[in-house]
Amino acid sequence: MDDAEKITLAVPRRTQHLSLVRKVVATSAVEAGFAPDEVDKIELAVDEAVSNAMLYAEPTEPRQIVVQVHPGPERFVIVLKDGGPPFPFEEKGQIVLEQQLRSPERGGLGIYIIRQFMDEVAYEYSARDGNVITMTKRVPAAAR
Amino acid sequence: MPDLKLHQERLPGGIAYIEAEGFLDAHTFEEMENLISSVFRQNVYKLIVKLEKLDYISSAGAGVFVGAIGRAKENRGDIVFLKPSPNVKEVFDLLGLSAIFQFADTRDEAVTCF
Numbered sequence: 001m002d003d004a005e006k007i008t009l010a011v012p013r014r015t016q017h018l019s020l021v022r023k024v025v026a027t028s029a030v031e032a033g034f035a036p037d038e039v040d041k042i043e044l045a046v047d048e049a050v051s052n053a054m055l056y057a058e059p060t061e062p063r064q065i066v067v068q069v070h071p072g073p074e075r076f077v078i079v080l081k082d083g084g085p086p087f088p089f090e091e092k093g094q095i096v097l098e099q100q101l102r103s104p105e106r107g108g109l110g111i112y113i114i115r116q117f118m119d120e121v122a123y124e125y126s127a128r129d130g131n132v133i134t135m136t137k138r139v140p141a142a143a144r
Numbered sequence: 145m146p147d148l149k150l151h152q153e154r155l156p157g158g159i160a161y162i163e164a165e166g167f168l169d170a171h172t173f174e175e176m177e178n179l180i181s182s183v184f185r186q187n188v189y190k191l192i193v194k195l196e197k198l199d200y201i202s203s204a205g206a207g208v209f210v211g212a213i214g215r216a217k218e219n220r221g222d223i224v225f226l227k228p229s230p231n232v233k234e235v236f237d238l239l240g241l242s243a244i245f246q247f248a249d250t251r252d253e254a255v256t257c258f
Contacts, residue, residue, distance in 0.1 A: 040234070051204055
């Protein structure tokens with residue numbers, strides 16, 4: 001990924017800043033050449049990841065989370081780093097939609113949306129960055 | 145402008161009519177949750193929710209309705225969505241909510257759904 005084109009956003013871990021994150025991501029996706037419905041999907045997927053990081057954080061976790069946008073020519077990549085303790089991302093994402101809709105537990109639906117709307121989703125944990133979610137959408141050939 | 149604007153009125157037949165405008169996300173979902181709870185506390189379980197001016201919904205917002213429809217149906221009520229915007233409808237479709245909830249194009253049609 002070309003770091004010269006990278007956009008980095010560090011936001012307080014408060015949901016009032018979600019709309020700011022959405023605006024930055026959506027604007028970048030438009031500039032990358034995605035059609036409006038694809039922009040909506042990218043915006044929602046990132047919102048879900050950031051919402052989870054904000055809503056399910058422990059009080060002791062860092063007060064800021066970092067969102068990086070890498071608008072490459074072929075791949076539009078968004079990386080979320082929350083600095084928090086490990087989160088069972090893979091496990092939470094293994095939902096049966098019908099059961100989840102009848103369950104009072106929340107959080108799994110967001111991961112389901114991320115997986116449905118992005119082409120690739122990778123999760124890793126590191127002591128330095130905490131939970132790192134990398135979401136990738138292939139840039140349409142016509143926009144390259 | 146607030147992120148989420150809610151307007152509520154009561155229709156004949158014990159129906160609550162709610163109009164939502166703006167963004168229903170992890171920041172605003174509690175406002176919708178609180179409004180629906182207050183409607184339920186008045187023993188009103190038939191809800192029409194107009195979504196024509198709702199520009200955006202995330203799973204936190206959709207989860208409010210998922211959480212509420214069970215209680216509405218237990219009390220012989222329901223939740224009917226009026227004119228969801230295309231991007232909101234797309235999220236409902238993705239989450240399988242379109243099979244659980246009823247949709248209407250006009251208020252008169254929505255009233256007949258109960």
